[in-house]
Amino acid sequence: MELSPLTPLKQSGDVLFLMLGAVMVFAMHAGFAFLEVGTVRKKSQVNAFVKILTDWSVSTVVYFLIGFPLAYGISFLKPADELLKAAQGYDLVKFFFLLCFAACIPAIISGGIAERAKFWPQVIAGAVFAGLCYPLFESLVWGRNASFLQGLFKSIGGAEFHDYAGSVVVHSIGGWLALPAVLLLGARRGRYSHGRSHPIPVSNIPFLALGSWILAIGWFGFNVMSAGNLEKISGLVAVNSLLAMVGGVLAALVAGRNDPGFIHNGALAGLIAVCAGSDLMHPLGALATGAIAAVIFVYGFQYEQEKLRIDDVLGVWPLHGVIGTWGGIAAGIFGQTWLGGIGGVSFVSQVAGSLVAVLFACVSGFAVYGLLKKTIGIRLDDEDEFNGPDLAIHKIGAYPEDNIR
Structure with missing residues (x-):
């Protein structure tokens, strides 16, 4: 069949659209970095x-060779000219975009295990997650399986499980993968002693805030560009992302009693929660x-740290x-038509x-x-x-002039 003269233009537009989304989500990794840098000592x-x-960097290699094909x-193990034949290299930028999701997994875990984890074992764990574990689950929800x-x-709930931009596939998986790591590592020295909790103060509120801002801005690439191409772009997703973020900030402002750490993480809490149903909810549902x-984060973080005594440095599990x-689960509630949503989603399927x-x-x-702990x-x-x-692994501190005598 003869292609329309506009087909190459459409293909180019889709490639550019997804590439810009990939760059925005790539920038979010700077947000992960500054959020952690501001929180640790x-x-x-x-x-x-x-x-x-x-x-x-490791995630890029393993996801390119193993994860994305899985x-x-x-597979991209073919001549470069063949890679361009499929819609002007659309699959390549799709890989780039979805790599940014896969690489979130070790980035999320990094914040939980900060300050006491060995370097190379965590690099190995991140490679396994980005190259095998995450792509396997991804394939079961979004991919070929x-x-x-x-x-x-669908058989038990009447509809398929809906996760538009990864509340569950990316964030839940990353946070629940972090929990075993934090538990097996144990708390930092001095965090809990003599039956008492001794909170360790953060080092830099401006860096923490910068990390939150970078993540929040990049999130519009995360959510909006999950459409995959220009034809499916949705203004509803953009506004729902905005209102969920604002709802998170305002609720954290009250629940966290003006604490800047809770406020800036509240923005992220809202954005994480709205990913799954951002294409279905009414904006007021996204705000809620x-x-x-x-609220879950503020009280969940306090419960985790003080009641369960889990030293999850950035609170990545909650x-x-x-x-x-x-x-x-929220997608199965606020996505319903009786709450102003678009519908077509099952609460039972979302819970399952x-x-x-x-x-x-x-x-x-x-x-x-567990395997890494028992071996290396x-x-x-x-x-x-x-x-x-910093000194033990990298032989230099963040402020090298301080080491000059």
Whole structure:
């Protein structure tokens, strides 16, 4: 069949559209870095920057060679001219875009295990997650194996599991993978002692705030460009993302009693929660989704740290894991037509899909980190932890002039 003269233009537009989305989500990794740098102590700031960039680089290679082919059945091991034949290289930018999602997994985990984890074991764990574990789950929801799991959800709930931009596939998986790592590592030295909690103050509120802002801006690429091409772009997704973020900020402002850490993470809580149903909800439903998410984070973080005594440095389990799960469920609530949503979504399927992700991530996390702990170890020794990972691992601090005598 003869192609329309406009076909190359449309293909070019789609390639550009998705490439711009990929760049925006790529920029979010700077947000992950600054959020962690601002939260950890000065002796751990260099390590945070290096971890995020290294995990990104390793994730790129393993997702290119293994993960993307596993999830979508598309291999790039062919001549370059053949790679361009398919819609002017659309599959290549699709890989770039979805790589940014896959690389979020080790970036999320990095914040939970900060300040006491060995460097190379975490790089290995990140490679396994980005190259194998995450793509496997991705294939079951979005990819080439989706018919099996989605068919199961449809049979029990009347509709497939809906996760438009990854509340569950990305954030819940990342947060629940982090929980086993944090538990197996144990708390930082001095965090809990003599039966009491001793909170460790953050090092830099402006860096923490900068990280939140970078993430929030990039999130519009994360959500809006999940459309995949220009024809499917949705203004509803953009506005729902905005209102969920604002709902998160305002709720965290009240629940967190003006605490800047809660406020800036509240914005992220709202954005995480709205990913799944951002294409379905009414904007007021998105506002409520984000507000509830922020309240979950504020009280969930306090409960995790003080009651459960889990030293999850950035609170990635409640922020990404629990709120990602809430996002999947929220799509099944606020996506309903009687609440102003578009419909076509099942509450039962959303709960089932969200819980399957929790189970998958926990089993994968305990398996990978348990094996690493028993073989090469995952925690710095006491002296290196006391000196800090910057000096112990990278041989330089964040402020080298301070080391001059």
